[in-house]
Amino acid sequence: EVQLVESGGGLIQPGGSLRLSCAASGFTVSSNYMSWVRQAPGKGLEWVSVINTGGSTYYADSVRGRFTISRDNSKNTLYLQMNSLRAEDTAVYYCARVGATTKYSFDYWGQGTLVTVSS
Amino acid sequence: QSALTQPRSVSGSPGQSVTISCTGTSSDVGGYNYVSWYQQYPGKAPKVMIYDVSKRPSGVPDRFSGSKSGNTASLTISGLQAEDEADYYCCSYAGTWVFGGGTKLTVL
Numbered sequence: 001e002v003q004l005v006e007s008g009g010g011l012i013q014p015g016g017s018l019r020l021s022c023a024a025s026g027f028t029v030s031s032n033y034m035s036w037v038r039q040a041p042g043k044g045l046e047w048v049s050v051i052n053t054g055g056s057t058y059y060a061d062s063v064r065g066r067f068t069i070s071r072d073n074s075k076n077t078l079y080l081q082m083n084s085l086r087a088e089d090t091a092v093y094y095c096a097r098v099g100a101t102t103k104y105s106f107d108y109w110g111q112g113t114l115v116t117v118s119s
Numbered sequence: 120q121s122a123l124t125q126p127r128s129v130s131g132s133p134g135q136s137v138t139i140s141c142t143g144t145s146s147d148v149g150g151y152n153y154v155s156w157y158q159q160y161p162g163k164a165p166k167v168m169i170y171d172v173s174k175r176p177s178g179v180p181d182r183f184s185g186s187k188s189g190n191t192a193s194l195t196i197s198g199l200q201a202e203d204e205a206d207y208y209c210c211s212y213a214g215t216w217v218f219g220g221g222t223k224l225t226v227l
Contacts, residue, residue, distance in 0.1 A: 014194055024185075035216070037165075043120070044208060044218060044219065044220045044221040045157070045165065045208050045210070045218040045221070046122075046218060047210075047215060047216040047217065047218060050215065050216075058215050060215070061120075061121075061222075073149055077203070081135070094164055099170060101169075101173050102153075102170050102174070104153035104170070104171065104212040105153070105155035105167055105170035105171070105210070105212075106155070106157075106165070106167060106210075107167055107170075107176065109164040109166070110164065111163075112164060119224070
């Protein structure tokens with residue numbers, strides 16, 4: 001059974017850093033494109049970042065230069081390092097697998113982890 | 120990339136059909152046959168209902184269907200049921216991904 005479990009969220013001051021983790025089971029992270037998607041309170045979904053099977057990474061304009069996506073193949077875990085956090089980064093962060101059969105949709109999602117940026 | 124445009128809300132009575140539109144540009148919706156739709160209940164993670172414009176994942180009822188014309192994609196839910204009341208988001212691949220603003224479906 002495919003499962004994604006995020007952790008690492010919490011309350012952080014503006015300008016601070018946080019690292020989110022997404023532990024995967026039931027499939028191999030390095031064999032799939034993996035993404036982070038966020039949702040600000042009461043708002044819609046926003047794509048944040050993706051890492052492909054070759055290790056190439058891509059980011060939304062709103063986080064480029066501040067966030068870094070990575071993975072640890074030995075732990076089958078996806079990460080999102082978030083630096084220089086701003087109030088507008090406050091959101092539930094979901095990790096999602098890009099579909100194994102179709103590489104253009106998200107077929108499995110974690111339960112999300114809440115990041116609150118506030119002083 | 121700008122968010123795709125969806126109506127804020129739609130509603131329908133049980134048994135009726137509703138259609139949710141998703142308007143983008145020739146750079147996203149119009150340029151790729153990679154539109155997906157997600158259902159989200161409050162406090163829960165999204166669930167894919169349609170991918171590649173009109174394909175249904177295993178387990179999704181055939182009451183859910185998707186289509187596209189030009190720069191606008193649509194999700195149609197026929198035979199509305201109370202359990203369909205949720206938020207729905209479209210998403211288009213465009214080199215990276217862009218989501219719509221979401222539509223709240225109310226079953227009257």
